[in-house]
Amino acid sequence: MEKLELIKAQESDKDFLFKLRKATMVEHLEKMGIFLSDEEHLSRINFQFDSAYILLKSNQKTGVLKYIETEHLIEILQIQVLPEYQGHGIGKSVIKDLIETAKTSNKNIILKVLKENPARYLYERIGFNTVDEDNYEFHMQLIPNKT
Template sequence: MHIELVKAQNKDIVFLVKLRKLTMVKHLEKAGLHLSDDQHLSRVKFHFNEAYIVKQLDERIGLLKYIETSNAIEILQLQILPSYQRKGIGNFLLNHMIQLSKSLHKSLVLKVLKENRARYLYERNGFKTIGEDRYEFYMELKK
């Protein structure tokens, strides 16, 4: 699988807002959350310096955003365009992050909306639910 991660730039923001809406609105609305365009933009800009555009054959197909703390790597966003989902790309990226966390001897953590079926991808890869709030499960893959 030829996947490339390229540091996001300001010129990618319009794509990233569109991507976020395409991949997240249905899950957010099922949870009773209705976000404005400004709220979606704010989420895209959150930790923007840690955002990577997922490319396949030079086409932008997704986003991977993560931060590293002293004892963990936190995946903030992993989004793939709907037309590219269910083709193993999310799993490929998740395994990339698992290898990175292992090489750094850190846990890998993330949050997933309760209504998002991506939760099952994370569980299949060894993540365990360690907490939850009204909208999200907090998941971790231990070092």
């Protein structure tokens, strides 16, 4: 697979991020009875925006990765891949790179995934385990040095 590039998201990427979010999240949210306004979607895009990276493959914007790294933890806040690029190993590749970072720095990785989102199965195959849940999401964790 050709190399993916991660570039820091800029203000000019927000239109792309909005379309990406609508294309990847609305279906799963609505299956759960969650109907968000455009303002609510934009609010989610703006949350921790300085931690967002655009995924590029062959100079094409294919998705977003938003994560926070602290002293002991990496938290994936968002990973979204455009539908036409899903199933091409992009999400898996990005997560595996984060796992390598986590291994070298001895950090666990956590994320939350909507219960209706099939990405959950990708996370399980990679080694994430469900450690908690709420009404809408599974809370997952990967302890890299145990995989």
